[in-house]
Amino acid sequence: MSATAANTFDVVILGGGSGGYACALRAAELGLSVALVEKGKLGGTCLHMGCIPTKALLHAAEVADTARDGMTFGVKTTFESVDMSGVNAYKDGVVARLYKGLQGLVKSKSIEYVQGEGALVAKNTVEVAGRRLVGRNVVLATGSYAKSLPGLEITGRIMTSEQALVLDFVPSRVVVLGGGVIGVEFASVFKSFGSEVTIIEALPRLVAAEDEAISKQLERSFRKRKISFKTNVKFSGVTASGDTVSVSLESGETIEADLLLVAVGRGPVTAGLGYEEAGVALDRGFVLADEHCQTNVEGIYAVGDIVPGLQLAHRGFAQGIFVAEHIAGLNPPVIDEMGIPRVTYCDPEIASVGYTEAQAKAKFGQIQTYDYNLGGNGKSQILGTTGFVKLVRQKDGPVVGVHMIGARMGEQVGEAQLIYNWEALPSDVAQLIHAHPTQNEALGEAHLALAGKPLHAHA
Numbered sequence: 001m002s003a004t005a006a007n008t009f010d011v012v013i014l015g016g017g018s019g020g021y022a023c024a025l026r027a028a029e030l031g032l033s034v035a036l037v038e039k040g041k042l043g044g045t046c047l048h049m050g051c052i053p054t055k056a057l058l059h060a061a062e063v064a065d066t067a068r069d070g071m072t073f074g075v076k077t078t079f080e081s082v083d084m085s086g087v088n089a090y091k092d093g094v095v096a097r098l099y100k101g102l103q104g105l106v107k108s109k110s111i112e113y114v115q116g117e118g119a120l121v122a123k124n125t126v127e128v129a130g131r132r133l134v135g136r137n138v139v140l141a142t143g144s145y146a147k148s149l150p151g152l153e154i155t156g157r158i159m160t161s162e163q164a165l166v167l168d169f170v171p172s173r174v175v176v177l178g179g180g181v182i183g184v185e186f187a188s189v190f191k192s193f194g195s196e197v198t199i200i201e202a203l204p205r206l207v208a209a210e211d212e213a214i215s216k217q218l219e220r221s222f223r224k225r226k227i228s229f230k231t232n233v234k235f236s237g238v239t240a241s242g243d244t245v246s247v248s249l250e251s252g253e254t255i256e257a258d259l260l261l262v263a264v265g266r267g268p269v270t271a272g273l274g275y276e277e278a279g280v281a282l283d284r285g286f287v288l289a290d291e292h293c294q295t296n297v298e299g300i301y302a303v304g305d306i307v308p309g310l311q312l313a314h315r316g317f318a319q320g321i322f323v324a325e326h327i328a329g330l331n332p333p334v335i336d337e338m339g340i341p342r343v344t345y346c347d348p349e350i351a352s353v354g355y356t357e358a359q360a361k362a363k364f365g366q367i368q369t370y371d372y373n374l375g376g377n378g379k380s381q382i383l384g385t386t387g388f389v390k391l392v393r394q395k396d397g398p399v400v401g402v403h404m405i406g407a408r409m410g411e412q413v414g415e416a417q418l419i420y421n422w423e424a425l426p427s428d429v430a431q432l433i434h435a436h437p438t439q440n441e442a443l444g445e446a447h448l449a450l451a452g453k454p455l456h457a458h459a
């Protein structure tokens with residue numbers, strides 16, 4: 001089939017997840033002609049199997065804990081049980097409303113939405129069910145899938161986040177394989193729902209990508225919540241029989257459970273899609289892209305989880321917008337990967353941006369750090385949460401890392417990312433007034449202290 005005007009676009013985007021649809025929306029806004037190809041549901045992993053449904057589960061988990069803990073605040077409540085059909089109806093309702101809204105948004109723009117499985121058949125062409133979409137530019141945005149380990153088959157009671165999101169029962173005992181973001185979030189949900197939880201992590205600490213102090217605090221909090229975890233230990237196998245699984249570790253230990261959740265990371269969806277044939281350079285399946293999200297093949301861009309780096313929805317949005325603006329000739333500023341905020345929504349919440357203490361030492365040499373303990377924060381006392389805000393600055397220079405743990409800390413990351421991205425000095429932030437009593441105030445107090453004028457803190 002030859003390319004006709006109807007099949008020729010300024011931008012052809014393969015994959016309608018966070019990266020792909022953000023690119024489509026921005027490109028259309030800028031007056032570019034756009035085709036967006038999606039084989040599943042518009043919105044991708046984040047909306048249907050990631051950010052949104054997991055955060056709905058975490059909110060239901062918080063409600064369960066609030067019901068349990070009412071008497072701490074003098075309110076007589078009793079926690080009866082979790083009704084998974086009710087939880088799923090609530091979660092699915094949230095997803096459905098957002099899905100509808102997103103579909104309407106894409107429809108309202110002049111975007112050619114093509115439903116179907118596409119593949120790159122030439123460096124400027126995506127083919128979907130025999131239709132050839134030719135793009136002056138092509139954006140690869142095919143996302144990621146839940147990985148497993150060699151020989152570990154995902155079946156029945158051995159599942160990934162995908163199946164765990166649609167569970168219709170609360171398991172009594174769960175083993176979570178992997179203490180990264182997805183692992184600790186699910187561990188937190190299961191515990192609040194009433195399961196006995198054990199996390200298995202091969203690395204020396206939970207959430208190993210975070211500052212070491214954050215991992216230590218999370219481990220303390222999880223111990224308090226009676227979430228078991230074993231670090232520095234490798235999984236060696238699992239056997240399933242009926243409704244139970246028996247998980248073996250290289251240490252020789254065996255753990256019996258009703259369910260094994262495999263949360264060992266996400267791999268790129270790039271195999272068999274014609275990328276290599278078109279000459280696109282890959283590294284272990286990930287698409288290599290430069291700071292302009294451009295691959296080694298002219299006119300082919302890549303965004304989101306298929307590009308090495310943080311696998312986060314808002315990174316995908318930012319890259320998608322960046323590519324659209326770059327193609328439109330707006331010369332947008334390149335994205336600083338370190339300036340992308342990171343939130344882990346377990347209880348307690350973790351939020352960070354910039355360099356960890358160890359990374360900052362390696363990069364900048366001389367640094368200063370300050371830990372503001374939430375014990376001195378009024379709102380934290382009201383909520384009954386513990387944790388801290390840790391700042392990392394270049395010696396006598398700007399703040400290059402903000403690391404926070406405690407209730408509602410995810411909501412504080414907005415200011416933290418401004419501080420990092422605007423290269424603020426502690427004294428710049430210290431002069432800004434933070435509302436009292438809020439969790440946000442802890443961020444202000446930490447900067448006051450680092451600027452040499454602590455208020456509710458010892459120097």
Ligand SMILES: Cc1cc2nc3c(=O)[nH]c(=O)nc-3n(C[C@H](O)[C@H](O)[C@H](O)COP(=O)(O)OP(=O)(O)OC[C@H]3O[C@@H](n4cnc5c(N)ncnc54)[C@H](O)[C@@H]3O)c2cc1C
Pocket residue numbers: 014015016017018019020037038039040041042043044045046047049050051052054055116117118119141142143144161182269273303304305306311312313314315316
């Ligand atoms: C359990 C879980 C929780 C998460 N929580 C968060 C969170 O709280 N915050 C956060 O920022 N991130 C979170 N993430 C990560 C986030 O979901 C991803 O970073 C984000 O979805 C990546 O966007 P993407 O566009 O690269 O890929 P995806 O969202 O995976 O989208 C890719 C799309 O491409 C489509 N596609 C693939 N191949 C083809 C093809 N051949 N033809 C047509 N279409 C194709 C797929 O169907 C899919 O819709 C979570 C992920 C998981 C799994």
